[in-house]
Each structure stands twice: as structure tokens, then as C-alpha cells.
Amino acid sequence: MTETLPTVDVSPFATGAPPSPEQDAVAAEIDRICREIGFFLIAGHGVDPAVKESMFTAMHDFFARPVEEKEKIAIGRSENHRGYVGIAAEKSDEEGAADLKESLDTGGEHGPDHPEVQAGVPTFGPNQWPDDPAFRAAWEAYRTQAIEAAQRVQRAMARALGQHDEFLLDRPGGEVMYHLRLLHYPPQETVQPGPDQLGCGAHTDYGTVTLLADDGVGGLQVMTRDGTWISVGIPADLLVVNIGDLMAIWTNDRWVSNPHRVVNPPRTDRYSIPLFVTPPFHAEIACLDSCLEAGAEPKYDAQEAGPYLMSRLNATHTYRNPLLAEAGSF
Ligand SMILES: O=C(O)CCC(=O)C(=O)O
Numbered sequence: 001m002t003e004t005l006p007t008v009d010v011s012p013f014a015t016g017a018p019p020s021p022e023q024d025a026v027a028a029e030i031d032r033i034c035r036e037i038g039f040f041l042i043a044g045h046g047v048d049p050a051v052k053e054s055m056f057t058a059m060h061d062f063f064a065r066p067v068e069e070k071e072k073i074a075i076g077r078s079e080n081h082r083g084y085v086g087i088a089a090e091k092s093d094e095e096g097a098a099d100l101k102e103s104l105d106t107g108g109e110h111g112p113d114h115p116e117v118q119a120g121v122p123t124f125g126p127n128q129w130p131d132d133p134a135f136r137a138a139w140e141a142y143r144t145q146a147i148e149a150a151q152r153v154q155r156a157m158a159r160a161l162g163q164h165d166e167f168l169l170d171r172p173g174g175e176v177m178y179h180l181r182l183l184h185y186p187p188q189e190t191v192q193p194g195p196d197q198l199g200c201g202a203h204t205d206y207g208t209v210t211l212l213a214d215d216g217v218g219g220l221q222v223m224t225r226d227g228t229w230i231s232v233g234i235p236a237d238l239l240v241v242n243i244g245d246l247m248a249i250w251t252n253d254r255w256v257s258n259p260h261r262v263v264n265p266p267r268t269d270r271y272s273i274p275l276f277v278t279p280p281f282h283a284e285i286a287c288l289d290s291c292l293e294a295g296a297e298p299k300y301d302a303q304e305a306g307p308y309l310m311s312r313l314n315a316t317h318t319y320r321n322p323l324l325a326e327a328g329s330f
């Protein structure tokens, strides 16, 4: 069954907007939705449709290249988790089969003088670029606008949680991390899924929030709090926002980090672009007082954001974990 997720207009939280009653209404609406399902659609995100379209065009061109060319920028050549991940080189569901998707992982572009690079923080450093000048221009334009959209959402969420508006954007422990992932799911006929094999196995996201654009082909499925899988369609002018594990820890599960997965479409390719937002590498994530009901205990141990992220990447990527590859079905 395809469901329509609720839509929230986040434009009142545009960078520089003065405080307004509309903002309070947006924050209250997000709180109401995320208590039930940690997935919703956003309008008023500020991403120009032409900028999004150019990003999809550039990624189509990249994924259409021969695999040997894509492997020249393989993620295993990067010391900071950026580059190409081939088909079946990741297990989003550690217990399940390998993912039938390929990706190009990108993050902030950090030179050798960046303090976090100097400090050897493993999520900071240079990207590996496709050999295509148009790619980088399209990427820069899209990433800038997607980050602005994610910041609108983070301000609204901070307000909803009774914190000051910049709470999620300005944490001790470094810079908020924005990891832009370009994903390609080939058609079922091409990849021939094994039994229970998916484009992206069931998983929860690891960070604070994820902002997702897709090409309208469909295939994303979300598990609701009561354990039912629903298929989610994404209207062309909207983006999806979903809650990740660190936000569930911060809110003591007031907001849900839903398992979700992707099925390879029949007879057509699917392309999607998640922007993963993770708190600063050294930020301590512990249950917020505003989310702890009287007499209740925190459900989760506090986590340091970066090491939590790395533990999840180590558990799911073959290039980080040779044992995972040996475990079979890769
Ligand atoms: O491709 C999608 O729609 C979702 C991908 C996803 O869930 C992920 O990369 O974490």
C-alpha cells in the first residue's frame, strides 16, 4: 500500500528569518508527526528544481560509466569515507543480503590545513571526484541548497524540543557533518535479486536527520511504530526528512528512527540522494532533559556521535570489514 506522508512547510525557518508564530506552528507540527512516524515530506525547503535536476543528470552520467572507471575513485582508496561503492559492497541490513545498489559518497571538501583533518578525524578530508567538470558544479550547487534545507529542519526540531534554535547546528565537539550520497538502484532484471535481497536492506539511519530526494520511481518502504511496512511515494517538488538513531537517543524515542528499505524497481533504474546529517564528531549525545518524563530513565547509553557513526560504517561496508565480505552473499 502506498501512503502519503504528512507535509510540513519549513520556509519560516529559512536562515536569517526573524522569530514568528508560524515557526512555532511548524515546530509543533514536526513534534506531533515525529512522535508517530519519523518520516515526513517538506515543502518550502529552498532547493531549486533546476539545481536538483542538474545533480540527477550529473549522477546519471557518472553511474553510466564503465565500472573500471568508477572503481578508479573507489571508497577503499579514501581515508575519509568518500568515493565509489560498487553493487553488493554494502550490507545495510547486517543480517541480510548485500545491497543491490551503487553509490558515490561525498562529504565536505576539506583540505590538509583543516583542523579536523590535522587532528586525523576520519570523516574529514578530500572528496574523490568523477572526471567530469560539470559534476562538481552541479554537486556544489545542490549540496549548498540541501544543507540550507537541512538547517531549516534542524532549527524547527530544536524549537520543538524546547532548545534554542541553533542547538543542533552549534554543538560543542566540532562541525555538524553533512554527507551527501548519490545512489543508483539498477532494475530488477539487471541485478536479479536473490531471495529477500533488496536494493537497500532494512536499516535505521545513524545520525540526527536525513534529507532525501528521489526521481519519483518509487521503491522506498518504511516500517511504522506498529511494525507494518508501508510504501512511500515522494512528490516531485518535495523532499523527505527522516529521523536517525542519534536523534532517537537525544529524544529518548519520543521521536522514532524508523527502519526503512528500498526495493529495486522492475524495468527501470532508481536514483536517489540522501543527505545524512550527523552531529559534530566529538559531540556527546545523551537524553535531553526536555524529553525525559518525570520518573523515567534514559533508554540508551550516551554516545559520542563520530565513533557511533564509524561503528555503523564498520559493520556495513566490506571495504572497512573484510570479515563481512567473507560472511557470504557478497
Ligand atoms: O534510496 C532511498 O530512497 C533511501 C536510501 C537510504 O535509506 C539510505 O541510504 O540510508
Ligand SMILES: [Fe+2]
Pocket (backbone or CB within 6 Å): 203, 204, 205, 260
Ligand atoms: Fe536510510
